[in-house]
Amino acid sequence: AQSVTQPDIHITVSEGASLELRCNYSYGATPYLFWYVQSPGQGLQLLLKYFSGDTLVQGIKGFEAEFKRSQSSFNLRKPSVHWSDAAEYFCAVEIAEGGGADGLTFGKGTHLIIQP
Amino acid sequence: EAGVTQFPSHSVIEKGQTVTLRCDPISGHDNLYWYRRVMGKEIKFLLHFVKESKQDESGMPNNRFLAERTGGTYSTLKVQPAELEDSGVYFCASSQDFSSGNTIYFGEGSWLTVV
Numbered sequence: 001a002q003s004v005t006q007p008d009i010h011i012t013v014s015e016g017a018s019l020e021l022r023c024n025y026s027y028g029a030t031p032y033l034f035w036y037v038q039s040p041g042q043g044l045q046l047l048l049k050y051f052s053g054d055t056l057v058q059g060i061k062g063f064e065a066e067f068k069r070s071q072s073s074f075n076l077r078k079p080s081v082h083w084s085d086a087a088e089y090f091c092a093v094e095i096a097e098g099g100g101a102d103g104l105t106f107g108k109g110t111h112l113i114i115q116p
Numbered sequence: 117e118a119g120v121t122q123f124p125s126h127s128v129i130e131k132g133q134t135v136t137l138r139c140d141p142i143s144g145h146d147n148l149y150w151y152r153r154v155m156g157k158e159i160k161f162l163l164h165f166v167k168e169s170k171q172d173e174s175g176m177p178n179n180r181f182l183a184e185r186t187g188g189t190y191s192t193l194k195v196q197p198a199e200l201e202d203s204g205v206y207f208c209a210s211s212q213d214f215s216s217g218n219t220i221y222f223g224e225g226s227w228l229t230v231v
Contacts, residue, residue, distance in 0.1 A: 004158075036222070041224075042224060043119075043120070043207070043222045043223050043224035043225055044159075044207060044209075044222035044225075045222070046219060046220075046221070049219065090159065092159075103149060103151075103161030103164055103172065103175065104151075104159075104161060104220065105161070106151075106158050106159040106160075107158065108157070108158050109158075109159075
């Protein structure tokens with residue numbers, strides 16, 4: 001079965017500093033890859049997704065992610081974080097089998113803490 | 117356009133009681149999903165409706181959980197009887213069509229606490 005690993009449970013970054021959140025997946029084929037964010041008291045919001053093509057994808061709120069097939073990774077980055085970026089971030093994969101969509105498999109999430 | 121809405125947002129019930137969670141997907145979305153996040157664990161897939169039919173219910177934990185989607189519009193998820201380990205956040209999501217990689221939109225979740 002596929003799995004998603006987010007090795008960092010918590011990350012603390014100073015406001016204005018750069019950010020990278022790690023995500024690795026385990027699956028034989030290339031899955032569809034997603035990053036979601038959950039701000040306090042809010043639902044899950046899609047930041048970006050990768051299906052095919054350019055391995056560097058741009059998302060909302062200034063986020064980007066790079067798919068690296070050789071490393072089975074899909075790390076999320078932002079060049080300069082803002083206090084409003086404090087939230088929990090989830091990496092997810094979707095495996096397409098039988099021509100249709102299956103459910104998402106999520107990582108455990110990474111809490112991002114922004115310090116002044 | 118309204119997003120995915122869930123009700124109630126928070127619920128506290130006693131062990132053995134029944135709770136029914138409701139989800140209204142985005143209008144026109146045939147696909148509706150339920151996910152759950154138990155404290156400290158991953159968000160887990162529960163089941164997937166295509167219109168009123170259950171496409172995949174492989175993630176439902178046991179027969180205390182019953183999901184319905186009458187008429188292919190809103191969906192309910194009933195937990196009866198509730199156990200302590202059912203506490204967590206229940207997310208509903210919807211998407212427009214049944215194609216891989218289609219964007220799935222999530223609601224804000226229903227936070228369930230069983231005491």
